[in-house]
Amino acid sequence: MSLLHLAIISPFLLAILVPFAYKLFRQIHTGWFILPLPILLFSYFISYLSITSNQQSVTKSFSWIPTLGIDFTAKVDGLGLLFALLITGIGSLVVFYSIYYLDKNKEKLNTFYVYLLLFMGAMLGVVLSDNLLVLYTFWEFTSFSSFLLIGYWYHREKSRYGAQKSMIITVFGGLSMLAGIILLYIMTGTFSITEIIAQSDEIFANPLFVPALLCILLGAFTKSAQFPFHIWLPDAMEAPTPVSAYLHSATMVKAGIYLVARMSPVFAEHSLWLWLVAGFGIVTLFWGSFSAVKQTDLKSILAFSTVSQLGMIMSLLGIGAAALHFETVKDSYFTVATTAAVFHLINHATFKGSLFMVAGIVDHETGTRDIRKLGGLMNFMPITFTLAIIGTFAMAGLPPFNGFLSKEMFFTGMVRVLDMDIFNLDTWGILFPVIAWVASVFTFIYSMVLVFRTFTGKFQPEKLEKKPHEAPIGMLISPIVLASLVIIIGFFPNIISNTLISPAQAAIMPPAEGYLYDTHIYFWHGFTPELFMTLGVITLGILLFATLPKWRSVYGLFPKKLTLNRFYDGGLEIAQRGSMNFTKIYMNGSIRNYLIYIFTFFIVILGFALFAKDAFTFDASNISTIHFFEVLLALVIAVGSITILFAKSRLTSIILLGAVGYTVALFFVIFRAPDLALTQLVIETISVSLFLLCFYHLPKKRNEERMTFKMVNAVISVGVGAIVTLIALSAHSNKLFGSISQYYVENTYEKAAGKNMVNVILVDFRGFDTMFEIAVLGIAALGIFSMIKLRMGGGKKNENK
């Protein structure tokens, strides 16, 4: 185990110690014990920059289940390191923020930090694992810890609803991803991503390739809240704000992005990949930004905005895949989309993290997040206002912030789709820049709503629970750091271009041998179409924002019944009620019904097997001669059995049953089985007396009447009898081997010193069976004894009720 592995699992190890720290040092906020770890990890991962900057990677392996090819292989390359830095960097800031956000006297801090650390470790594991199954393990760990964090305030119903919803959707996707991983394993014989990428050309023609692609994409889409699986993200906003900032803006929701980026070298050459990733991405982008405008809750706006921005990154990754179809990956003409994806990934993490923290501050200092109640907070919270301005302007894509640069590159990538002449992109491709542009207008509008509805306008103190004032400095530090990053990256984008972006791009699209990506990001690149698009976005955006109250009603046009949440809730309801009704229909509690199922199944499956396999044969050559006594006894048994069915009195039935039993004993006599005959006689006597005992104790109000005739019963019983007879005949006619009884005949006296072969078999050759049969008898006696002797009170209670 190397230091790298230790770094990945260190959050798990620390999580063990958190409850002790919490119980022992109640005066100190538990967060202070957590804070050093992400900072330490961040600086540790910084040290890898020197390696990945040269677009190299480090691989460390640790044997876990070697016989199944599952090793905990940690690989640090450009993409993994970028994510690791985001996770640990924003993780440190979020922990710091949470120290001021969560009250140490009111909240259960131990559980919070345990969940958070679990999440952090799991996320590091996802982005640094080279083994797909290990990645999947960590992947489910993120779903699971996210579930715990969303339901942190578990006494609130909405928290539980949101947690359950996110769990159902992400685990659904996770399982589908597992299927994809297994399909990949079937095709390549390895779980290692590096080795799968090396074989990507060979598996391209494999029939399992497309199913694997779809399964993996489903996993990525659910995790990254792509349309129509985005519905869990707005409900996950019930989590404490530090959690929303960390999980639902910067890290977990980007796990799907990471997966798509990571698997790009395997799948991206297929046209389906480009269309699905880019198509779902662009639809999500539009739908998220469109829905964000109508929200009134700060965190809901941010949630839909996250959905939309994730769609944007996803669509960029999809478009970037087109570059692989052209001979020279060196040509940065199409790879610009991938560059933009990576760049925007970083930018989004910075500004969205800070915006969530701002929303948390507003909530914390005013007691509400509803923009209809907020307004005019600018004078009370100048610093928060400044941070909000920086974040939202970056989100809207305004200069000089980093969002402007990535939005320009986004437009560049989308416009260049028009030059692609593959996969029908020359006809339908025009939709990409158009939708992207419209979505950007909506992005602009909700960004403006977010900042101006909250901080400007009329101050409404009567609607606020608290008197607003500036947040404590500790709470402001984290968003300040993030906002500074927004500005620094905005002004000097090239400090991260060749340290973070190019290495990540090299991992997403492995370049030809000896080629190194060299990214440069410029503010100004002349009067290009994308500049005019941005100008159009701003103009139309301002216009629409100003007239928002007038056209807001357009959202009312959309029928409420058709929303995706309705669909989800209804689906869940139908699934629950449907399965309950279905179970009620066939599990009706009547034993007769269950016997009908069992016997029908018996008839159908055996009859089908018998005739489908053509197994029915009848061979009379092996039949011994039939004697008079046998016929006579058979007649007696038949008459006895049939009379039981029509007997009016139960007493008659019991006596007839005894007659049948004694006749069977007689059969044993004429078939020369004296031991069986003896035993059968005695046992039949005992069981008949037990039946009589039961009969004697029947309730007095019994009605002595004949068994009612039911057609179903008759058909099934005749069917069972027929099938058993047919099988017995076939089995008798199909003897493939001789009997082994000759051995017993020869050795009963020679080896076991006995002459009664039956008894010798019972106690000597196969005494093991006998031993357990007497154990069965003992258990039966104990059972009868305890059933009769133990009478707990309330014996009439039915435990099923």
Added chain:
Amino acid sequence: MKTNDVILQTATKIVLFVIVLFSVYIFFAGHYTPGGGFVGGLLTAGAIILLLLAFDMKTVAKILPFNYMNMTALGLLIAIGTGAGALLFNKPFLTHAFTYAHVPVLGKLSLHTAAIFDLGVFLVVVGVTMTIIQTIGEDE
């Protein structure tokens, strides 16, 4: 009215020994002729049931002061112990051994561990049957 069942009781006293002797015979002869621990046990139980019918439960409990559940357990122990005994001689579980011995009075006898195993079966069957009958009989 107290019924007078002196005939039944007297007959029982005689028949009982015949049945018991027969069951012991069947038990010991089991290895060579039809019979064995199972039927032997059932017949012995049958003899005791006859006692129960002729007399009453308390009397029978006084005559035969057995705890039938312990008897069942003892039978199981004997059966398992016979099997486990083989392990001591480095043989697989339940390997039986036999030998012929010349005992004064009785002459040539075959001694067989299978008979001990059968004794276990015998005790279990008697114990089980009597437990069931007694439990049901005592139940109100």
